[in-house]
Amino acid sequence: MSTMTSSESITDVRSAIAGGEATATEITERYLARIAEQDPRIHAFLSVDREYALAQAARIDEIKSMGGVLPPLAGVPLGIKDVLTLEGFPATAGSKILEGYRPPYTATAVRRLADAGAIFVGKLNCDEFAMGSSNENSAYGPVHNPHDLDRVPGGSSGGSAAAVAAGMSLATLGTDTGGSIRQPASFCGVVGVLPTYGRVSRYGLIAFASSLDRIGPLAANVRDAATVLRVVAGHDPMDATSSPLSVPDYTADLDKGVRGMKLGVPAEYFAEGLDPEVRAAIESGIEKLRAAGAEIRNISLPHTRYAIPTYYVIATAEASSNLARYDGVRYGFRAPKSDTLASMYRRTRDLGFGAEVKRRILLGTYVLSHGYYEAYYRKAQQVRRLLADDFLRAFREVDAILTPTAPTPAFRIGEKSDDPVAMYLADIYTVTASLAGICGVSVPCGNSREGLPIGMQILGRHFDEGTVFRVGQALENAIGR
Amino acid sequence: MPETEKVSLEDVRRVAELGYLELTPDEETRMQRDLNAILGYVAQLGELDTADVVPMAQVAELLDNGGDVHSERAFLLRDDVPRPCLPHENAMAAAPETDGVFFKVPKVIER
Numbered sequence: 088m089s090t091m092t093s094s095e096s097i098t099d100v101r102s103a104i105a106g107g108e109a110t111a112t113e114i115t116e117r118y119l120a121r122i123a124e125q126d127p128r129i130h131a132f133l134s135v136d137r138e139y140a141l142a143q144a145a146r147i148d149e150i151k152s153m154g155g156v157l158p159p160l161a162g163v164p165l166g167i168k169d170v171l172t173l174e175g176f177p178a179t180a181g182s183k184i185l186e187g188y189r190p191p192y193t194a195t196a197v198r199r200l201a202d203a204g205a206i207f208v209g210k211l212n213c214d215e216f217a218m219g220s221s222n223e224n225s226a227y228g229p230v231h232n233p234h235d236l237d238r239v240p241g242g243s244s245g246g247s248a249a250a251v252a253a254g255m256s257l258a259t260l261g262t263d264t265g266g267s268i269r270q271p272a273s274f275c276g277v278v279g280v281l282p283t284y285g286r287v288s289r290y291g292l293i294a295f296a297s298s299l300d301r302i303g304p305l306a307a308n309v310r311d312a313a314t315v316l317r318v319v320a321g322h323d324p325m326d327a328t329s330s331p332l333s334v335p336d337y338t339a340d341l342d343k344g345v346r347g348m349k350l351g352v353p354a355e356y357f358a359e360g361l362d363p364e365v366r367a368a369i370e371s372g373i374e375k376l377r378a379a380g381a382e383i384r385n386i387s388l389p390h391t392r393y394a395i396p397t398y399y400v401i402a403t404a405e406a407s408s409n410l411a412r413y414d415g416v417r418y419g420f421r422a423p424k425s426d427t428l429a430s431m432y433r434r435t436r437d438l439g440f441g442a443e444v445k446r447r448i449l450l451g452t453y454v455l456s457h458g459y460y461e462a463y464y465r466k467a468q469q470v471r472r473l474l475a476d477d478f479l480r481a482f483r484e485v486d487a488i489l490t491p492t493a494p495t496p497a498f499r500i501g502e503k504s505d506d507p508v509a510m511y512l513a514d515i516y517t518v519t520a521s522l523a524g525i526c527g528v529s530v531p532c533g534n535s536r537e538g539l540p541i542g543m544q545i546l547g548r549h550f551d552e553g554t555v556f557r558v559g560q561a562l563e564n565a566i567g568r
Numbered sequence: 569m570p571e572t573e574k575v576s577l578e579d580v581r582r583v584a585e586l587g588y589l590e591l592t593p594d595e596e597t598r599m600q601r602d603l604n605a606i607l608g609y610v611a612q613l614g615e616l617d618t619a620d621v622v623p624m625a626q627v628a629e630l631l632d633n634g635g636d637v638h639s640e641r642a643f644l645l646r647d648d649v650p651r652p653c654l655p656h657e658n659a660m661a662a663a664p665e666t667d668g669v670f671f672k673v674p675k676v677i678e679r
Binding site: 429 | 575590609610626631661
């Protein structure tokens with residue numbers, strides 16, 4: 088199956104509406120029709136609200152007909168990962184425990200998109216509570232990769248990546264805790280952005296691991312991803328971890344190229360376990376950036392191999408604490424007919440959570456429990472600092488770092504679902520940036536012989552998204568779309 | 569790092585109890601197997617000498633202590649002033665059982 092990503096860009100849509108060549112209603116109808124046609128095979132959407140989308144579109148058309156100024160995302164059809172709240176709309180987080188829940192408030196990132204004129208076409212499928220690397224952990228069934236329906240789209244933002252890849256949304260919001268935007272972007276052949284920790288407010292995000300969770304855009308090209316990030320980024324008093332640093336116009340320097348830039352290639356990301364076709368594609372992408380004028384330097388990030396164990400201790404510890412709130416009392420599912428409160432808690436959580444969520448709650452509870460805290464949790468926090476220091480040291484020498492996003496192209500549905508450690512290794516190149524809090528992007532960098540997309544991960548300094556977008560744009564230009 | 573220590577079925581039951589999870593006997597066995605596999609993998613952290621390393625809990629620690637080049641403060645706490653909160657009615661709307669004022673739960677006895 089060939090790539091079905093829309094060739095339309097955000098700029099195209101906005102200028103078509105501004106120039107009177109199309110109405111927001113027509114564009115929205117077209118995307119809703121595309122969803123109706125494609126999604127029965129792909130299952131990227133958990134809910135679609137046609138009426139709401141068309142009402143939003145009508146508002147844009149009204150602004151246009153009254154001669155008003157069109158907002159930056161006017162008429163742009165977007166999908167939202169179902170871990171983000173939109174007041175009155177479902178927010179399942181891919182879990183049975185939140186089935187039927189209608190949140191009473193809207194996430195800041197979602198509100199900023201709405202204020203910018205975006206049209207929400209629906210909420211997107213994901214691994215339960217964003218825990219997974221294949222989207223097979225959704226309580227509502229897996230998402231299929233649009234490039235090969237027998238394969239996973241990656242996870243946990245699998246629906247967010249597949250919706251863009253299949254042309255069902257121009258861009259989407261995903262979340263990334265250990266690779267959950269970048270890895271599905273790589274598997275589905277789209278651009279996925281991990282903004283710096285603190286760049287985008289998490290108010291209204293259903294939490295998994297709070298020292299790691301981030302919200303970011305996925306889109307068909309670098310410019311669109313940069314445009315959406317600019318809209319959602321910036322300080323929010325409702326999230327104490329959101330940064331007051333000003334948000335630059337990421338699109339302003341996008342075309343300045345990589346001439347004179349120093350780009351690092353870490354040896355540890357090209358070691359054992361890397362699929363030969365992925366290696367070849369990434370090495371070829373690196374050569375293209377060299378040809379475009381970048382200085383390529385070999386670097387070392389010596390603690391890389393400790394990143395996955397560190398991540399799975401910290402992320403599960405935080406998850407066990409965050410998920411304590413699902414108790415059947417205030418919202419969501421409650422197991423019927425319990426005699427006592429304690430039994431109601433246990434039965435609600437037993438019936439409401441899937442296997443991977445339970446596994447992570449147990450692991451997180453274990454590593455935080457008496458007698459193990461020092462050996463596991465504190466140890467992991469110490470190694471986290473070593474991993475972050477690796478990056479801080481590297482960024483004294485180079486402006487950005489180039490790696491594969493994932494060790495393989497998209498794997499088959501069911502291939503790893505019985506082996507948690509094998510599944511966790513799908514995140515081997517992405518968890519490091521998550522732990523260090525730095526920014527990054529995955530950009531399409533060729534295909535395997537079977538036609539499966541391969542993504543290059545470009546990592547940058549804290550709050551230096553502008554540089555990673557610039558390198559991403561140079562790669563996109565060199566690869567050709 | 570307790571490399572030789574294996575997670576017993578008893579450990580699984582203990583953490584399930586702490587995490588308010590009720591596991592079936594099948595689930596207990598599977599979780600024991602998986603926890604041992606994952607913790608076996610995690611044991612490699614023991615190779616690193618971290619005696620002098622300060623644990624890192626938050627990304628902000630890297631940015632606000634001169635670890636990076638920013639002169640602007642990267643993170644700030646908002647002023648602690650009371651503000652209107654979610655109306656009671658909206659907050660109660662999603663509750664499985666309520667009398668309109670309070671959340672209702674089954675009887676509370678010592679567990």
